[in-house]
Amino acid sequence: MLLSLPTVLALKMAAGLLADRLFGEVRRFHPLVGFGRWARAVEATVRRLLGEQRFAGALAWALAVLPWAALALWLRGLHPLAHWPVDIVLLYFALGGRSLAEHAEAIAVPLDAGDLDEARRRVGWIVSRDTRALDAEGVARAGTESVLENGNDAVFGALFWFLLGGGVGVLLFRLANTLDAMWGYRTPRYLHFGWAAARIDDLLNAAPARLTALTYALLGDTRRALACWRAQAPAWDSPNAGPVMAAGAGAIGVALGGAAIYHGELEQRPPLGEGPPPDARAIRAAVSLVRRGVLLWWIVTAAMALAVLSLAGLPHA
Template identity: 75%
Template sequence: MLLSTTAIALKLGAGLLADRLFGELRRFHPLVGFGRWAARIEAGCRRVLGTSRRAGLVAWALAVLPWVALALWLRGLHPLAHWPVDVALLYFALGGRSLAEHARAIATPLAAGELSLARERVGWIVSRETAALDAEGVARAATESVLENGNDAVFGALFWFIVAGGAGALTFRLANTLDAMWGYRSPRYLHFGWAAARLDDLFNALPARLTALTYALLGHTRRALACWRRQARTWDSPNAGPVMAAGAGALGVRLGGAAVYHGRIEDRPVLGEGRPADTASIAEAVALVRRGALWWLGLAALAVLIEAGLSTLAGAPHA
């Protein structure tokens, strides 16, 4: 068991380091290829099975499970193959550096007063309409995205890696990608995308709450927990609500509020409390995610030390 715990901690460290050093691939990114694969699967399933929930579930399985099976097969090729395979899959599933880079690309022009450029760049990472956002609206959208994607791009992948190794992290990332592709309540995906949305909710249920707890413990804890308790249930998403409410409370910033989606204004509940979002809150959200990742790694290392100590005590001769 000690070897297994040590291996998990070492692989976590290697995956996080690779993400920090290299970030996402600029060319030949696997998710681009997966997106094309999923689009072909969708077209075939729609043609044969229609647009029902069953068709969407079959499409999800055909899109995801072959790659998970391939990952498991690669791990079994050699007794030591799990080391490079798991580290590579965790690196693939993580997006911490990319998240920080996107946030910086928004914060830099926003701080310089280049509002039109900041609007354009925040539109790369959010689904709301950004053309009419003021400076606070841009900062609010960016801060919300960093906090929410801290779960999707970092902590969710770490959680499923700890639970099920590289194959677990891969499954989580692909499920999250399919939710982003199919999980909409639009006429096209209302039924077909149901499985992708529900499975993503399922995969995120526990990681999202651990992410919220991480934010709370590393920020203003009492305020974060109070915001989580009062505000999370008012949010449409059962997983984004706890993450963003706790994150906003931890930072002492006010998020949520009205936003325009597909030409329609949605009056979203307020999350957090304190000052309005600004350039500083974007950087603070990035720092919170980074501290959280290091904290998780530290907990993994602590688990190794505790298990080593228990093993030593168990093997010590009795007086």
């Protein structure tokens, strides 16, 4: 029996999510680590030949990303069934759900135990801010914000582009997101060169970020999450991180945002959410929000597949 596209996507999505849950992040020879090396080589070559203007950054982005998308398309075309393993493997490599939960728990455990030095060290693995002088509340704030934001970047954004474009779609999204993390800073080095990477990531994240924010709102304190999203997100520098973190903070009922040190400079960030200061429980609540969101997304995808089967009059379990 020929399977409908929604059914195929639901099955592939289930397989990719299961692989991420069972195996987690690849410990050695992770493809994104290899891509990072490739991107640095591309950057060095383009900078040497063309300088650091916006055009050079846009060309470097294309040279870094598009050959891998072409390779994925070629692999999918090798056999009529090749799209199954290619898409599932690409989704698995793109997802970071289990890894995100493990990093979060590695922060929450020493925070609960009063081991602030270890908690600072652990949170420093997943955030770009300076964590050396953070107090317990600052560590919890950084960890909670990172879980909420990466819930979009490493989970829901990947699922959105997988559902929209299969393995090639999720590959393009994840590589673009990686380049934004490498080149998208407003520092003297990347102010012009990283412009394209930042703008492309903003564009690709626009829809999934708002769906992530809606997911958080539906699975938490909906009224407060929507109110925080509406009132606080416009003040945030990032057009996509603002809705995600404001809605997430409102959904779990904590106050985030505030001062943080990035690249040696103190930044006064707008408030996010509403409620008491975060602690280890807030980090775990953010992880729970992401996990329940993943289940909701798969249920909706599976329901759409069943609806298509019913409308087509095809047999289904």
